[in-house]
Amino acid sequence: MKRLIALTLGLLCLAYSQAQNKDYVSYIQRYSDVAVSEMYRSGIPASITLAQGLLESGAGCSQLAVKSNNHFGIKCHNGWQGGRVYHDDDAKGECFRKYDHPEESYRDHSDFLRYRDRYKFLFDFQITDYKSWAYGLKKAGYATDPSYPEKLIRIIEQYKLHEYDTRPSKGVQNSGDAQGSGDSRTLPLPPSQIDQTVRVDGSAREVFRFSLSRQVYSQNDVQFVYAMEGETYESIARSNNLFLGELLRFNDLSGKPVLEPGTVVYVQKKKKYAAKGLEMHVVEKGETLRKISQRYGMRLKTLRKLNGLQNTSLIREGDILKLRK
Incomplete structure (x- = not known):
């Protein structure tokens, strides 16, 4: 009898695991493009976004996700002007944000992390360093669960979500098209004719990380642009949805440096060392x-x-x- 009970429990666990796996795979297939697009817009690794979405929403099956399209468990907080729904969480009847579509939840999740001071330090991590992001989210107070980072990392590695961190975004310039030099000892040549400065939307939140309106180059697998006439470090930071301080750190600068046309400006954190073979x-x-x-x-x-x-x-x-x- 004991063996029969054990076998039955084992089969139930297997069935549950297979059902969960199917839900997770379906969720990833549905929202991976959104997560990658948000990565290019905000600088948050797609693997982290997907893992948080899976964990917080139960692969889109939680009551909050189904009824309110809230996939990240984001509460109302002060200043929230959108829809509201009340749900028992750490306390009874807590206020959570409500969205018309799941994609709005993804965008709001990006903005929530991007524009709150306590999460700023996360953007110093490499976009492929999902482990630092996972532990950083816990450190910043995103979740109260002490094992939150390990859960995110386990999901990322089990479903190979880290592969999305290097995937080009649909609607954003393919990073594989960024021109290399052919010789990693020299930078690619700048355009022979510098275009006019592209007008930047007043809201940095509406601009993709890598602008479609200009050529993006690569050195040592790090993206950079050539400054155009009339641009400043501040305008390039804004057009790439970066903080000015971030952009200056990427380029080993401080203070208020003057930007000359044709200057190399990295829009990603540079690598620690030069490329292999360059000793x-x-x-x-x-x-x-x-x-x-x-x-x-x-x-x-x-x-x-x-x-x-x-x-x-x-x-x-x-x-x-x-x-x-």
């Missing part, structure tokens, strides 16, 4: 450490550390610098 650099006349770091798409801080240099250290023509460990 050394011989300093050319007039080069600075920052200029070299921009050339290879690597971080200035790492370049200094690799070569035992301080902020005030000077380099001379003919010096040999390490680019990798």
Whole structure:
């Protein structure tokens, strides 16, 4: 009898697991394009967005998701002007946001993280570093569940959601089309004729991360643009849905630097080291450490550390610098 009960329970667990797996796969198929599109608009990894959606909404089957299209369990909070629904959660009768369509929930989730100070530090992580994002969300107070990060990571790895973090967005320029140089020691040449500055929508929330109206280039697998006439670091940050401080950090800058037309401006965090196979650099006349770091798409801080240099250290023509460990 005990063996029969154990077998029955095992079959029930298997059936439940298969049903859950089917729901998860269907959910991913339905919302993966939205998550990738939001990744390009906001800078939040698609894997994190999908994993949160799956976990918070029970793969779209929770009462909150079905009745209110709220897939991320976002509460009303102060200043919310949209629809409302009341649901028992940490307390009885809590106010949750209500949406007309699930896609609105995805967009609001992106904006919720993007424009709240307590989540700002998350955007310093690489877009492919889903583990840091998962633990960062818990640290910022997104969820009270102590095992929240592990649950997100388990979902991401079980369903290979991290593959969506490098997938091009439909409706956004394919990053594979970004022009490389063919020689990773040199940056791609800028356009022979710099176009007029594209007008940026007053609301940065309506602009995709990588603008369709200009050529996006790549060095060391890091996206960058060439500055156009009349642009500033602030306007480029706004048009790529970045904070100004983020953009300046990406380019190892601070203060209020002047932007000259044709300047390389990275719109993603640079890599720690130069590309594989690029071990050394011989300093050319007039080069600075920052200029070299921009050339290879690597971080200035790492370049200094690799070569035992301080902020005030000077380099001379003919010096040999390490680019990798």
